[in-house]
Amino acid sequence: LPTSEGWSTRLTLFKNCWLRAYMVKNCLLVQDNFKPRSDDIILATHPKCGTTWLKALAFAITNRSRYAFADHPLLKKNPHKVVTIIEAKFISEHGGDLDYIESLPSPRLLATHLPLSLLPPTVSTVGCKIVYLCREPKDAFTSMWHFENRIRKGDPISLEKAFTMFCEGCSSFGPFWDHYLQYWKESLARPQEVLFLKYEEIKCDPLMAVMKIASFLGFPFTKEEESAGVDKEVVRLCSFKVLSNLDTNKTGGVERAGMIFIEHSSLFRKGEVGDWANNMSNEMGEKLDILVEEKFKGSGLKF
Ligand code: A3P
Secondary structure (H helix, E strand, C coil), X not given: CCEECCCCCCEEEECCEEEECCHHHHHHHHHHHCCCCCCCEEEEECCCCCHHHHHHHHHHHHCCCCCCHHHCHHHHCXXXXXXXXXXXXXXXXXXXXXXXXXXXXXXXXXXXXXXXXXXXXXXXXXXXXXXXXXXXXXXXXXXXXXHHHHHCCCCCCCHHHHHHHHHCCCCCCECHHXXXXXXXXXXXXXXXXXXXXXXXXXXXXXXXXXXXXXXHCCCCCCHHHHHCCHHHHHHHHCCHHHHHCXXXXXXXXXXXXXXXXXXXXXHCCCCCCCHHHHCXXXXXXXXXXXXXXXXXXXXXXXX
């Protein structure tokens, strides 16, 4: 399989998707053995598009009757510890098979960075719900460049080199355009089962986004909950300000297959829209805008 060096780990091109080399085995296991259930909720994201945020939101929304906000699991655990990643968790922490995922009681709240094309086709037929989150590509790239340099062991990857690779589609779980488009098309074909979200829309009106996610998942807020401010509590608990200041998110981290160590703090950098302009030149910005327009032309997906 073709490989590429430059990011924090070597990437391998597997079925048109650039994966961290250790991920190929996991991906094969998922394709062959992951059995989606009709009541699964799958949070699918392209890396650096707000996965941590979406996990916190979905967990807080679907478990709101179980926990008091003053003593909430998200105050003590990083969001990645409360929502299982289909393709990573079992390999790193659970002995190399899917038993752990299979042992989780229904309804399961799961997450994935895999493109739709690398999930078993039954995810599209069994009736499970998918919430997909993407982000304006210049900001997604900027976030990725900072993150890769945080987790990287050797010399940093330059902005220029990272940018060239990203625009060639060579980034973790890339090309980003295929990733976005696959879920976009699926959301148009099956709107009841696939909700397509952008980071920017959650930033712009988090309360509206929380209501939308809750209704889509079949957990709409009641009038009583709204009067009691439960929806606003979810927004507050999951906000960048609250999560990034918790001890649990300032310390510790997760290891992935002995290859990379992701400090929890590296998942909370700035959490803003438009930070690309503080990092990339205008020429780079324009180049990526043109690429995005070209790739998404005719799809109806715009940024
Ligand atoms: P920045 O690097 O632009 O700050 P992921 O969780 O998919 O790895 O994405 C990480 C990005 O989401 C980072 O973006 C991070 O700061 C931002 N983020 C994390 N938690 C957030 C939150 N609660 N609200 C808004 N943005 C958040």
